[in-house]
Amino acid sequence: MTLLKHELRQGRNALCIWTLVIASMTALCVLIYPEIKSQMSAVSGMFSNMGGFSAAFGMDKLNFGEFLGFFGVECGNILGLGGAFFAALLGIQSLAKEEKDGTAEFLLTHPVSRSKILLQKLSALFLQIVILNAAVIGMTLLSVAAIGERPDPGTLSLLFLAYFLLQLETAAVCFGVSAFIRNGAAVIGLGMAALFYFLNIVANLTQKAGAFKYITPFGYAESADIIFDRSINGRYLAAGTVFALLGVAAAFFWYRKKDVR
Amino acid sequence: MAYAVQTSSLTKYYGKARGIIDLSLVVEEGDFFGFIGPNGAGKSTTIRTLLGLLSPTGGTAKIFGKNILTHKTELLADIGYMPSEACFYQNRKVREIIKLSADLRGAARGKSCEPEAARLCERLKLDTEKKIGELSLGNRKKVSVVCALQHKPRLCILDEPTSGLDPLMQREFYQILEERNREGATVFLSSHVLSEVQRHCRHAAVIREGRLLVSDTIENLGHTGAKRVTVRGLHEPPRLETVRDVKKSGDTMTFLYSGSPKELLAALASLPLTDVAIAEPDLEEIFLHYYTPDAPEPDKEEP
Numbered sequence: 162m163t164l165l166k167h168e169l170r171q172g173r174n175a176l177c178i179w180t181l182v183i184a185s186m187t188a189l190c191v192l193i194y195p196e197i198k199s200q201m202s203a204v205s206g207m208f209s210n211m212g213g214f215s216a217a218f219g220m221d222k223l224n225f226g227e228f229l230g231f232f233g234v235e236c237g238n239i240l241g242l243g244g245a246f247f248a249a250l251l252g253i254q255s256l257a258k259e260e261k262d263g264t265a266e267f268l269l270t271h272p273v274s275r276s277k278i279l280l281q282k283l284s285a286l287f288l289q290i291v292i293l294n295a296a297v298i299g300m301t302l303l304s305v306a307a308i309g310e311r312p313d314p315g316t317l318s319l320l321f322l323a324y325f326l327l328q329l330e331t332a333a334v335c336f337g338v339s340a341f342i343r344n345g346a347a348v349i350g351l352g353m354a355a356l357f358y359f360l361n362i363v364a365n366l367t368q369k370a371g372a373f374k375y376i377t378p379f380g381y382a383e384s385a386d387i388i389f390d391r392s393i394n395g396r397y398l399a400a401g402t403v404f405a406l407l408g409v410a411a412a413f414f415w416y417r418k419k420d421v422r
Numbered sequence: 423m424a425y426a427v428q429t430s431s432l433t434k435y436y437g438k439a440r441g442i443i444d445l446s447l448v449v450e451e452g453d454f455f456g457f458i459g460p461n462g463a464g465k466s467t468t469i470r471t472l473l474g475l476l477s478p479t480g481g482t483a484k485i486f487g488k489n490i491l492t493h494k495t496e497l498l499a500d501i502g503y504m505p506s507e508a509c510f511y512q513n514r515k516v517r518e519i520i521k522l523s524a525d526l527r528g529a530a531r532g533k534s535c536e537p538e539a540a541r542l543c544e545r546l547k548l549d550t551e552k553k554i555g556e557l558s559l560g561n562r563k564k565v566s567v568v569c570a571l572q573h574k575p576r577l578c579i580l581d582e583p584t585s586g587l588d589p590l591m592q593r594e595f596y597q598i599l600e601e602r603n604r605e606g607a608t609v610f611l612s613s614h615v616l617s618e619v620q621r622h623c624r625h626a627a628v629i630r631e632g633r634l635l636v637s638d639t640i641e642n643l644g645h646t647g648a649k650r651v652t653v654r655g656l657h658e659p660p661r662l663e664t665v666r667d668v669k670k671s672g673d674t675m676t677f678l679y680s681g682s683p684k685e686l687l688a689a690l691a692s693l694p695l696t697d698v699a700i701a702e703p704d705l706e707e708i709f710l711h712y713y714t715p716d717a718p719e720p721d722k723e724e725p
Contacts, residue, residue: 163525171511263509267569270473271526272499420436420476 168285184300219385233384248328252335253350337408340416424487426608431481441467456619459629465612502575508562512555559586580611648680655696660689
């Protein structure tokens with residue numbers, strides 16, 4: 162528990178800033194919806210008919226004139242991408258930062274086994290992601306109520322659940338990488354999150370790249386599909402779960418025996 | 423009785439790079455032990471392997487008779503470690519770091535370190551309200567001392583502890599260590615400052631290029647049988663096998679000699695010297711002799 166508390170304290174500022182930015186941006190988008198809605202009926206058809214471009218962002222399936230359609234694209238970008246960046250940074254720095262800053266030597270010479278350290282660090286990751294999502298969901302619900310929209314609660318919950326799982330998977334995969342590296346963690350983490358995002362866009366653009374959907378967590382967190390199908394794609398999610406577990410397993414496998422200099 | 427530290431043929435390679443080779447060392451419980459060697463000799467590698475930060479490539483290491491690989495967490499509870507580079511979380515206060523260290527140990531021991539931490543901070547004149555990021559190296563070292571000693575460990579492992587501390591603090595630091603040693607704690611410290619090892623340690627080991635050269639009492643290390651010979655009026659040292667470390671300045675020449683005194687006197691008698699002095703070399707000189715590459719070989723890698 163000591164280390165968990167310590168981790169949360171260390172990550173406090175970053176968590177506050179990311180939460181504030183993502184929650185306020187999401188709320189802002191929701192709040193401008195009434196304004197956009199009136200103009201949207203005219204351009205909605207255009208948005209969904211821009212061929213590949215529409216497909217890339219799932220807009221061919223979504224109706225911007227409906228709140229969930231608008232929210233799916235906007236939220237998909239803010240909470241999806243923002244959350245993925247946040248989760249990637251958290252995960253990738255978790256172990257690497259200790260070695261880069263020389264604090265690993267301090268931490269690992271206390272009578273706490275490496276497995277316990279990994280477990281507490283993972284718990285801290287999980288808790289921070291939960292806190293960010295709870296705050297964002299809270300702010301979204303408040304602003305949705307403020308503009309008087311009543312989106313289908315089941316679909317909205319699925320969207321939030323998908324983004325949450327996307328962040329968990331990103332964090333877990335980055336945590337696995339974190340066990341192997343010492344320097345350049347932030348760059349690698351952000352790069353991985355960006356890569357995941359673009360893999361999904363490529364998969365949306367061409368059927369041939371459809372397999373990428375299994376690799377990137379954005380595959381199952383695709384708003385358009387979730388709203389259209391009213392469910393999260395089980396196969397993509399299963400693949401994502403495997404990657405997340407592999408990430409955590411790799412971290413345990415490697416870090417327990419790693420030479421810490 | 424089990425040794426506080428016992429390594430046998432301990433070896434560590436970083437890939438192909440040499441860390442330590444075939445290191446067999448014992449430190450008795452209650453000893454005040456100095457581990458000496460030049461930079462890059464393998465002192466820190468040995469210490470980090472003992473602490474489980476590195477896993478050995480070969481050989482075994484035991485602390486209090488228990489294998490460090492299988493009893494690591496248990497053993498770490500009995501050890502206080504002071505790393506050579508004192509790195510802590512920059513954004514935290516000294517007080518918080520000391521508490522964190524105690525709490526991380528608390529799980530294992532369930533006893534409060536606060537009174538002892540307060541005593542140590544007082545003696546070392548450490549301001550606990552400052553942030554780590556604002557501290558000089560010396561002050562970070564003091565934080566390290568408190569973290570290493572506040573739980574009154576049975577074994578103190580200190581990696582170049584005095585670098586960065588001013589002379590007054592060094593003295594206070596050694597006083598604290600000597601008190602702990604009298605109370606029964608084993609002290610194992612690495613250093614390249616020979617005078618402090620000579621002054622405080624009872625035993626010492628010298629390591630060079632990853633291999634242990636010698637391990638003995640400080641007294642015995644001083645009695646190598648070698649003499650420091652100073653002569654005037656000569657251009658060449660006498661042609662004797664055991665003459666080494668020849669230094670010239672002006673018409674004065676000095677060298678170390680470790681052969682029979684009769685041969686030396688006979689050789690000197692036939693030379694046109696104007697003055698001669700034969701004395702015990704000081705310990706520093708003996709250690710330097712171990713450091714330099716023409717010292718007795720800890721056998722070389724190249725053919």
